[in-house]
Amino acid sequence: MIVMDSKAQLTVEIIAKIIEGRITIANGAKLLSKCRRTIERYVTRYQQVGIQFVVHGNSGKLPSNKTPTSIKKTVQALIKDKYFDLNLLHLAEKLETDEHIVVKRETLRGWAHDIHHVKRAKRRRGKARKRRERMEAPGLMMQMDGSAHRWFGDKKHCLIAMIDDATSEVHAEFFPSETTAGCLKVMRDCIETKGLFKTLYVDRAGIFGGPKRCNFSQMQRACNELGIEIIFANSPQGKGRIERAFDTFQDRLVSELRLNNINDIAAANAYLKHVFIPQFWQSQIQVKSKHTASEFTPLPGYVNLDDICVIKDHRKIRSDHTFSYGNKFYLIDSPLKYSIANQKIEIRNTSKKGFTAHFAGRKLAVTEVTESGKLVAEDLEVQKKLEVLALVEKLGNVSKASRQSGVSRDTIYRHLKLVKQGGADALKRQETPNLRHKNCVDIAIEKAVVQFSIEHPHLGQQKVALKMTEALGVDVSAGGVRRMWLRNNMNTTALRVERSQALQESA
Template sequence: MTEGGVYMSARDLFELSVIEDFRSGRRTRVEAATVLGCCVKSVTRKSKRLREGGPGALRHGNRGRTPSNKTVTPVMEAALRLALSLYPDFNLTHCHEMLVANHGLNVKYSTFHAWCRKSGIKQGKRRRPSKRRLYRERMANEGLMLQMDGSHHEWNGSDKWCLIGLIDDATSDMPAARFYDGETTWGCMKTLRLVIERKGIPEVIYTDEAGWAGGSEKRRHFSQFVRACEELGITVITTPSAESKGRIERAWRTIQGRLVPELRHHGIKSMTDANRYLDQVFLPEYWAAKRTVLPRDQVSRYRRLPVGKNLDQILCLKYWRVVRRDHTVSYDGKEYRILGPDLGSLAGKDVTVHIDEEGETKWFYGHVPLETKLIVKPIRKWTRDAG
């Protein structure tokens, strides 16, 4: 870091650009709060800190510090072990009371509740009363925020497909939608690629807590889709509430009511024909013509793909491996020998394997492609089963 400079992450830079837009009048306070995922008062506080202390003031003052009241890991592990072994059928409140009274647990209920949620245990059903929903204004610019979701339905009357699509919050335009067998990471990446090729790169994608967006436990800390969006400069915001992304939820209701009978009327049964009808007839002739509105601001917030960016190297699966001393790497039970180019010793260095939808692998050291060869091991004459 240069002397006198301020280190800012990609998230910090995005927050800075949103607050600057708000201060210059290009965004309203409510729009800035929605994009940043915070309340309106937080936007006011951030704007004040930026005005008084500059860009560095947007960073949280406690960044990098260990909380003074952090509970040590052994205490958490012991509490969860007791909860699972002795109180498996207790609700969280009752379980916490028993641990405090009988085992001397000295933590707050909120801390214990957070431990259980993080570990995936004692996830009871939510029984919350319905809340009054408030009207939210559309975003001002096209491409500023797209809502993304998948709709599972028997679209052809017999087979259950998933329609993955994105809808522009400012105009209700659907730049891309496509049928797939399921709501998968590959399906979401291919649909996003259509948006980028047709319109450009949006600023924000607003979606639910699906697995491909990092909502499931196994993908909470790493989602291939979110990783690809970060490389493209797209902010992904997830929400547990279907009502908060009501624009696309209402769109699915409308599309199911109209598209299903149209497909039946035209005798369309295959997914290929359904996708063709969706792209060439339904979206341009009905949705774009009758369901879209004009944005409040005519300036599009879609961005062009930067020079040097290759969608094939972004919209794929990426995994990191460490090169062994003999210049070999392994992935999915297979070993590969690095043949070139000559970059000196790569032992102990991190390399990346890119996997496309067909399963083809390509290895990279940074942005440098590596030439590799699959190592075919000899077959043993004797096996345990044969012996």
């Protein structure tokens, strides 16, 4: 039995008519879109074996170069269990290097489609943009950005990277998040490895001095000190070199880290710098620039990156040569020929060594003031009160002193009375836990509101105010109920429920 399709049936019909002499060989060649020699071969084969000539000789036979079914099943099992997040090109490379299985890409594509397991690229209809050619020499432009992604483990980490626009040479490192310190570290590693570059192409994030943090960015300050110009991109496509680099990192590096059982940031950085970038990126992604001459310039000997690639703050020096930083007071111990009061001191914050204080390029020795922050704050408050009283004595008029200082006359009279009775120490705030403000509600009403709120923890402040007004006959506002809750640390439903459960358990 011979099964023929419509094309094979037409071929048999035309060849039979040629043999019968009903049409010529030339017309048969035109009808079948074949050459004369092929038609003559068909006629010869028809005369020898009949209509079986139309069946190809390899029909029903397996191809001689067909891959065994066992290899196909093995590869499909590896795709499902081990290499489920790799693209086809990456998968073919891993099969050849790790599994010693060589499969052509299109064959691999068919096998992956058979099990409905093909990693597809995101395709979106984008805006037409003008192509920008690469820079002609390395060091002319570096692009920098951070990519927050679940690179390894269960938490998201940020990969901060810099890429040379001319050669695609990359410098990258993992950090817990995209921070100024991380960007400074990656830029410093690049400068120490290659040298100073000309321009830095970044987005408008606040870290680089964008609109959110204009004129006080640490990265912008460091680049200005190094003579590097910052260029802000108007769109992600503008700095497409670094954006496409992150696509490649997310496509390949995530699976590489998983296959090597890397779950911590130290091991991920070691694999990135010593394995992934040298073995894959430099050999397959990095290209040669148009001009071989490098535009990187050596770091001058007088430039110290420790003084530039750090977080810098400024504080004003007080008259007693002290300054505050991090909610603490520090005293300048370095011998000074002249007073530097009311000048600004530079604080260089290094995460490993704490911070150092500098003035006019000179490092100063400082020690922490032993007094507690609360005591110093009380002293400052007393000093302000004494200054107002001194102003009263100078002007000889309480009303004038009140207008100039902004302190009410009642307060000034009260302070004068306290100083007359107990001296300057009487101006300190007296801690009296049982003393309540004159505008506070009666303590009995507050206890009743607290007890009712504990018994009905799910009621809001408006409902409690209405119920208590009806029960006590006293006008209790919703805002008053809210302030009572705050004083008793029960301002949320969860806190009130917890207090209610605790009372029930104790009972």
